[in-house]
Amino acid sequence: MAAKPSGNKSVLVIGLGRFGGSVAATLDQMGQDVLAVDKNPELVARWSAHLPTIQADMTDVLAIEQIDASQFDTAVVAIGDSIEASVIITGNLLDAGVSDLWAKSVSQEHARILQRIGARHIINAETDAGKRVGHLVAGNYLDYIEIDGPYTVVKIHTPLYAVGRSIEDVQVHGKYGVTVVGLKAPGKEFQYGSKELVMHRNDELILMGKQDQIDHFIQG
Incomplete structure (x- = not known):
């Protein structure tokens, strides 16, 4: 059984393709506790030098139990090459008790199926870049847009x-x-x-700046 990472939000990322790898890398760079899983040994080997990784087929309920998926704060199903695998894994995670679940969809039909089985957040693979989703999953931002150069535009609630x-x-x-x-x-x-302008609790602020500057402002 894999131990739950300690520290910040713990996130289980399933699928280490281009999208899933980008999500996992972004979360890791932000200091979140990430465990990335893929059944492809080549992808696991490629990412193992950068992230905590495990090779496993998460369509198997036993793999879900061995990783102790229910102990993670959030799970991201980043599989796009097989709708069947995506739906099965999403269902397995929901059955295991993972409530904050993000799932990548590759079509409107795929998205509807994911919604019907209870996925909380549906990621549109065509419009949602992996880096943006990583920031949203981390929970610091209500929205995140990367613009030219080092600058980003984010939406947040007023820091306490x-x-x-x-x-x-x-x-x-x-x-x-x-x-x-x-x-x-x-x-x-x-x-x-x-x-x-006075900022109040639950106000939504639209900010522009460099990533480290925005994070510094949020932390105070």
Whole structure:
């Protein structure tokens, strides 16, 4: 039985193709505890120098039990070459008690099947890049868009330390190098960022900046 990783959010990524590998690598770079699984020994060997990996066929319930999948906070089913395997693995994980489950779909029909069996998050393989999904799975962002160069645009909830404070008071740009593009409070219209704007709990902030700067702002 595999022990649950300790530390931050623990994420089980199943499938080490281009998409799954990108998700796993992004999560690992963000400091999340990742275990990547694939039945292909070549893919496992390729990634083993970079990530904790296990070779296993997760369509087998015994493999789910041996890895102790239910002990992970989140699971990502990143298989796209076999709809049957994707559906079986998703069902196995749900049966094992994994509640926060992300599953990649390759068609509308595939997505409908995944939804019907209880997958919480459906990933569109054509539009959702692996790096973006990795950031969303980690739970720091409500949305994430990578733009040209080192800059990204993200949507987050107001960090606890900034609740009730203005953008000027927190020194969002001066201290962290981050630009507040705007703010959307529940039930209210979108407001463009200004130094007098006060951030409240559950407000959604649209930020632009470099990845490390945004993470620094979130942490305070």
